[in-house]
Amino acid sequence: MIDAIDLFCLNFFLLCGAAGVETEIRLSVMEGDSFTLRTGLTELQRDDEVEWRFGTSRISTITARSITNDDEMFKDRLQLEEQTGDITVTNVSHEHSGVYHLSSIVRNKKSNKQFTVTVFAHLPIPVIFSDASKCSSSPERSPRIFLCLVLNVSAVSLSWYKENSVLSSISVSNLSISLSLPLEVENQDKNTYSCVVNNPIRNQTTHLDISQHLRPCSDCSLCFDSTEAVVRLVITAVTGLAAMAAVHLLINDIRRAHRPAVKQ
Incomplete structure (x- = not known):
C-alpha cells in the first residue's frame, strides 16, 4: 500500500x-x-x-x-x-x-x-601617447611615461602587458566612460609592451615601440601633453557620433517617405 x-x-x-x-x-x-x-x-x-x-x-x-x-x-x-x-x-x-x-x-x-x-559594443583600438613633460634633450637618459587611452567603453578591462604578463589593469562595468592607464618605461628597456582592451568576447591590442619615442621631443609626433591628447580624442569621438546620428536621421526620413499613407 x-x-x-x-x-x-x-x-x-x-x-x-x-x-x-x-x-x-x-x-x-x-x-x-x-x-x-x-x-x-x-x-x-x-x-x-x-x-x-x-x-x-x-x-x-x-x-x-x-x-x-x-x-x-x-x-x-x-x-x-x-x-x-x-x-x-x-x-x-x-x-x-x-x-x-x-x-x-x-x-x-x-x-x-x-x-x-x-x-x-565593438571595441575601440587603444591609443598610446607619450608624456611630453618627460622629454629631454637626451631622452635616452630618462624614463618615459606612456598613456594608453580608450573612449566611450563599457564592460571592458584596459591593461598594460610586459611580454605576456599583466603589469596593471583597470575595469569598468556598464557605464560608458573613457579609460586611461599610465606606464613608466626606462628608455634602455628592450622588453615588449602592449596595451589591451578586452571584453568577454574579444580584445583590441596596440603594441608599444619604445624606439619610436627615443627622439627629441621636437621631432616626436606622438609627444604631446595629456590634456592635448584627451582633447584630440574627444573631438574625434564627437565628430564620429555626430556623423552616425546624421546617418540615422537620414535613414528614418527615407523610411517615412516610403511608408504608405494610412487611409482614413
Missing part, C-alpha cells in the same frame, strides 16, 4: 515531469553579429508547439502547421527554423540584450528554457 508520503512524492515528480524544470543558458555576442537559440528538438510533430518570449513580450509561436511573429523589435531580424523551432536573431544591437524564454509542448510534455543574452 502506498502511504501518504509516497503519494506526495509521486505527485511531485509527476508534476515536475509535466511542467519541466527550467534550465538557463548564457550567451554573449557582439553588436552586428547574430545568435541562435535552440529548442533541442529534431522535428516538430503535428500537436507540438513552441513559444518564444523576450522578457514579457511574445516573439513567435511555432507549430508543425503555422508560424506567427508578434514583436516589431525583431522584424526583419528574426529567422525561424520550421522543423526544430530554433530562432536566429541577426544584426543584433544593445536592445537585444536580455532574457529569452522558451516554452514548448512536445508529445504532450511541457518544458521551459531560459536564455540570457548579453550584447557587447
Whole structure:
C-alpha cells in the first residue's frame, strides 16, 4: 500500500515531469553579429508547439502547421527554423540584450528554457601617447611615461602587458566612460609592451615601440601633453557620433517617405 508520503512524492515528480524544470543558458555576442537559440528538438510533430518570449513580450509561436511573429523589435531580424523551432536573431544591437524564454509542448510534455543574452559594443583600438613633460634633450637618459587611452567603453578591462604578463589593469562595468592607464618605461628597456582592451568576447591590442619615442621631443609626433591628447580624442569621438546620428536621421526620413499613407 502506498502511504501518504509516497503519494506526495509521486505527485511531485509527476508534476515536475509535466511542467519541466527550467534550465538557463548564457550567451554573449557582439553588436552586428547574430545568435541562435535552440529548442533541442529534431522535428516538430503535428500537436507540438513552441513559444518564444523576450522578457514579457511574445516573439513567435511555432507549430508543425503555422508560424506567427508578434514583436516589431525583431522584424526583419528574426529567422525561424520550421522543423526544430530554433530562432536566429541577426544584426543584433544593445536592445537585444536580455532574457529569452522558451516554452514548448512536445508529445504532450511541457518544458521551459531560459536564455540570457548579453550584447557587447565593438571595441575601440587603444591609443598610446607619450608624456611630453618627460622629454629631454637626451631622452635616452630618462624614463618615459606612456598613456594608453580608450573612449566611450563599457564592460571592458584596459591593461598594460610586459611580454605576456599583466603589469596593471583597470575595469569598468556598464557605464560608458573613457579609460586611461599610465606606464613608466626606462628608455634602455628592450622588453615588449602592449596595451589591451578586452571584453568577454574579444580584445583590441596596440603594441608599444619604445624606439619610436627615443627622439627629441621636437621631432616626436606622438609627444604631446595629456590634456592635448584627451582633447584630440574627444573631438574625434564627437565628430564620429555626430556623423552616425546624421546617418540615422537620414535613414528614418527615407523610411517615412516610403511608408504608405494610412487611409482614413
